[in-house]
Amino acid sequence: MFTGIIAATGTIQHLQNNGSDVRLRVNVGKLDMSDVALGDSIATNGVCLTVVEFDQHHFSADVSSETIARSGFAHYTNGQGVNLEKAMLATSRFGGHIVSGHVDGVGEVKSIEDKGKAVEIWVTAPTDLARYIAEKGSVTVDGVSLTINEVNGAMFRLTLVPHTLQETIIGGYKPGSRVNLEVDVIARYLERLMLVDRAADTTKQTDISLAFLAENGYLNKG
Incomplete structure (x- = not known):
C-alpha cells in the first residue's frame, strides 16, 4: 500500500519488450534505496511494481500486459520522467490517502x-x-x-x-x-457493497443508478 506522497522523481532508462510484457530499468534519482530488497514494491507513476533487480541508483521491474493496457506505460519511452514512492511501513505517517498502486x-x-x-x-x-x-x-x-x-x-x-x-x-x-x-478505493468497495446480493448475479444490471439508490433508501423517492 502507498500514500500518494512522492519521495523522488526518476527516469526510465531502458524498456525491453519481452513479447507479452516489458522489463524496465529506472534511475531512481534521490530515492533512498538503502532499505530496498528484492520483491519490494515501488510505485512508479502510480503503478505498483515489484523490484527484480536493483543497486544504489536503479531498479528493474516487469510490467505485465494488463498494466500496459490500463496505464500510460503503453506510451512511455526511454527518458520518461516518473514519480516514485516506496511501499509504506506500518510506522509511516499517512500523509495522503489509501493508494493501492493499481491504476484504473x-x-x-x-x-x-x-x-x-x-x-x-x-x-x-x-x-x-x-x-x-x-x-x-x-x-x-x-x-x-x-x-x-x-x-x-x-x-x-x-x-x-x-x-x-x-x-x-x-x-x-x-x-x-x-x-x-x-x-x-473506498468508493469502489462502497459501490460493490451497495449492490448486496446483486453483485454475484451476472443477469442483472450492476451499475449504481439513481433509481437503485432510491429503491434502497439512499435517496428520498419523493
Whole structure:
C-alpha cells in the first residue's frame, strides 16, 4: 500500500519488450534505496511494481500486459520522467490517502492555468471512472495523492502548490499529457457493497443508478 506522497522523481532508462510484457530499468534519482530488497514494491507513476533487480541508483521491474493496457506505460519511452514512492511501513505517517498502486485508467490533461503561485489543472477521466470522481474527494494522478476541487462531467479540477510542482513530474505537464489515474478505493468497495446480493448475479444490471439508490433508501423517492 502507498500514500500518494512522492519521495523522488526518476527516469526510465531502458524498456525491453519481452513479447507479452516489458522489463524496465529506472534511475531512481534521490530515492533512498538503502532499505530496498528484492520483491519490494515501488510505485512508479502510480503503478505498483515489484523490484527484480536493483543497486544504489536503479531498479528493474516487469510490467505485465494488463498494466500496459490500463496505464500510460503503453506510451512511455526511454527518458520518461516518473514519480516514485516506496511501499509504506506500518510506522509511516499517512500523509495522503489509501493508494493501492493499481491504476484504473488513463486520463488526459485538458488545460493548465496559473493561479498566483499555484497552478490549476483540468483533467478528463475515462467515462467509466467518472462516477468515482467527487468534489473534495481524493484521486491519484501519476501516483500523487490530490484533492479534487471541482467536477464537470468526466472532467475534474486540481490545484497544485509549488512544492508539488517542484517535487513531482506534474510540473512538466502540458495540455494533452496522458496521466495514470487511480480512483479512491473506498468508493469502489462502497459501490460493490451497495449492490448486496446483486453483485454475484451476472443477469442483472450492476451499475449504481439513481433509481437503485432510491429503491434502497439512499435517496428520498419523493
